[in-house]
Amino acid sequence: MNVKILLEYEGTCYSGWQRQKNALSIQEVLEKAIQSITKEKVRVIGSGRTDSGVHALGQVANFKTYTKIPIEKLPYAINSKLPEDITVKHAQIVPEDFHARFSAKxxxxxxxxxxxxxxxxxxxxxxxxxxxxxxxxxxxxxxxxxxxxxxxxxxxxxxxxxxxxxxxxxxxxxxxxxxxxxxxxxxxxxxxxxxxxxxxxxxxxxxxxxxxxxxxxxxxxxxxxxxxxxxxxxxxxxxxxxx
Amino acid sequence: MNVKILLEYEGTCYSGWQRQKNALSIQEVLEKAIQSITKEKVRVIGSGRTDSGVHALGQVANFKTYTKIPIEKLPYAINSKLPEDITVKHAQIVPEDFHARFSAKxxxxxxxxxxxxxxxxxxxxxxxxxxxxxxxxxxxxxxxxxxxxxxxxxxxxxxxxxxxxxxxxxxxxxxxxxxxxxxxxxxxxxxxxxxxxxxxxxxxxxxxxxxxxxxxxxxxxxxxxxxxxxxxxxxxxxxxxxx
Incomplete structure (x- = not known):
């Protein structure tokens, strides 16, 4: 299934949204948290990159998963593996073709x-x-x-x-x-x-x-x-x- | 002269307002900043103690000084010696008997x-x-x-x-x-x-x-x-x- 998540984060300690080789990104921390919950290799697609130090009250991302964790429990499960400067505030199942970046109006x-x-x-x-x-x-x-x-x-x-x-x-x-x-x-x-x-x-x-x-x-x-x-x-x- | 100052601080990194032996307090950091500006030994009296981790948007304190720095320049001078989680927002000369704690209504x-x-x-x-x-x-x-x-x-x-x-x-x-x-x-x-x-x-x-x-x-x-x-x-x- 395709899962859409709503995120809040403080960007102060990150190199920005996008995965980078030698710096810690929101995307990397989030992917690792989701992977440790679902035990799958997960690629998270963000609505767009936020730069180093930029915050988000309502970032949106999506990822594909076969997890059996009920969708309403998923934010709690992911948050249990996230640091306190990143929080998943909502999760919902969306159609397979939903793409956090390309679908954004x-x-x-x-x-x-x-x-x-x-x-x-x-x-x-x-x-x-x-x-x-x-x-x-x-x-x-x-x-x-x-x-x-x-x-x-x-x-x-x-x-x-x-x-x-x-x-x-x-x-x-x-x-x-x-x-x-x-x-x-x-x-x-x-x-x-x-x-x-x-x-x-x-x-x-x-x-x-x-x-x-x-x-x-x-x-x-x-x-x-x-x-x-x-x-x-x-x-x-x-x-x-x-x- | 007796100087009354208005302070904002984030308490997260401090053991509270009051000076303590083995922990960093707002009072100690402030006294050191004022001393490094006035070159005098200064005792700062707060309106009251705030506990470890407590914040202030409008703490008031006073101290006695012989400094010749003009009163309107004093906040800038003190702030130049303070970390970014403590700021002096105003300073004014008050009567000698003003006491930040005992005068508070x-x-x-x-x-x-x-x-x-x-x-x-x-x-x-x-x-x-x-x-x-x-x-x-x-x-x-x-x-x-x-x-x-x-x-x-x-x-x-x-x-x-x-x-x-x-x-x-x-x-x-x-x-x-x-x-x-x-x-x-x-x-x-x-x-x-x-x-x-x-x-x-x-x-x-x-x-x-x-x-x-x-x-x-x-x-x-x-x-x-x-x-x-x-x-x-x-x-x-x-x-x-x-x-």
Whole structure:
């Protein structure tokens, strides 16, 4: 059977989702936990890679198994073999052709900025600390420009490649609660480092270094160097995968 | 001059606020940081001890100093010598007779319960994970019984002592946001483990093991063994000290 699982993890101690030779990945830890439960060789397919240090509240993955463990017991069984920074929150049987990556319609990422005079010890693992005042109205005006289908090449890491750099941002909200500013972006797909580069560009706009209108020319330039810097991984969190 | 500072810290890696011989305390780390800045021997007075593993969003402390560092620069200077799990968020000059502990009128503590089927990797350092359903209405009825001036001896760690075990709870709210249940208690003072024992008693009430009305007899018994168990430290956070 084909099993779809919902995952939450803190990325701080991992090299990211994807299996790597000399570093510990979420995928490897998860595969080993599932294998020790099912006694089968298991390959787990994630909805997408999260980078080193990136968190997930709602990562989705699937794997094929012949296990006889009842599906509702499976999360408990797998969790008993997982460290406390990774948890399976749900498991369900899905059709054989379900593929966590190819079947995904859209994903929601959040990027959190802690905007205060001093950094927060309690939030530090989950936010990017930025002490200068940010003009949220200007940031929202610029974010609105990115909504819709565009070539996001300017917002892709320059050392990366993709068949197509066209993506569709379905929703882009900038929320503020106390000192915490959260960018929430839903898109049909994301280029490598896309959210972190967009976040860096918006911070430049928030401090007035770049104008909100300049987002149009940055987008049109299709040139990574016209956008802002890539903000650090720990502010990024994969919130939800929509199928 | 007498300096009052506002502190945030993650208690995970410390033996608590108070200096100890063979363990690392917040007080010791803070005193060393201030001393390395002011080049004076400094004694920092906290509003109260927080236990091993307990966090603070708004701990207050004071210390006497002859430093010539301008007061508005002082947090930056001290923070430059502090690890990232402790931050000074504000400093101000106060009258010589201000005493972080004796001048405090009341304190606000929160106790956070993550009430879901599976634990949360992202929140795990700051919450007590409890998987069974909790009846919030019953918990709120029981909490209301505790509001006001009472002898809270039933809710004091049995290996501890206090001149008087009478305290006044000014406010007691139980909030729910998603899977997170937060008890917020403001009182003129707290006995040793008082919030954690009250929280444990309320969880017993939330699952129906104890009735809400029983809170009256538990309170009147003045007997630690009639109350619930002491919940773990990591759910507790000192939110605010009021002067």
């Amino acid at each position: 859209s994903k929601v990422y959040s990027y959190s900025i802690y905007n205060a005079k001093f950094p927060s010890p309690l939030l530090r693992r989950y936010v990017y600390f930025f002490p200068l005042p940010l003009n949220l109205e200007e940031m929202r005006r610029a974010a609105d420009i990115l909504i819709g289908e565009h070539d996001f090449k300017s917002f892709m890491a320059s050392n990366s490649s993709a068949k197509s750099t066209v993506r569709c941002i379905k929703r882009f909200e900038i929320l503020k609660r106390g000192n915490l500013i959260t960018l929430q972006i839903e898109a049909n797909g994301f280029l490598y480092n896309m959210v972190r580069i967009i976040a860096g560009t918006l911070v430049d706009i928030g401090i007035g270094k770049t104008k909100a209108e300049d987002m149009i020319s940055i987008l049109n330039s299709k040139d990574r160097s016209s956008a802002g810097k890539t903000l650090p991984a720990q502010g990024l969190c994969l919130m939800k995968v929509i199928y | 009341s304190k606000v503590y929160s106790y956070s319960i993550y009430n879901a089927k599976f634990p949360s990797p992202l929140l795990r350092r700051y919450v007590y994970f409890f998987p069974l359903p909790l009846n919030l209405e019953e918990m709120r009825r029981a909490a209301d019984i505790l509001i006001g001036e009472h002898d809270f001896k039933s809710f004091m760690a049995s290996n501890s002592s206090a001149k008087s075990t009478v305290r006044c709870i000014k406010r007691f709210e139980i909030l729910k946001r998603g899977n997170l249940i937060t008890l917020q208690i403001e009182a003129n003072g707290f006995l040793y483990n008082m919030v954690r024992i009250i929280a444990g008693t309320l969880v017993d009430i939330g699952i129906g093991k104890t009735k809400a009305e029983d809170m009256i007899s538990i309170l009147n018994s003045k007997d630690r063994s009639s109350a619930g168990k002491t919940l773990p430290a990591q759910g507790l956070c000192l939110m605010k000290v009021i002067y």
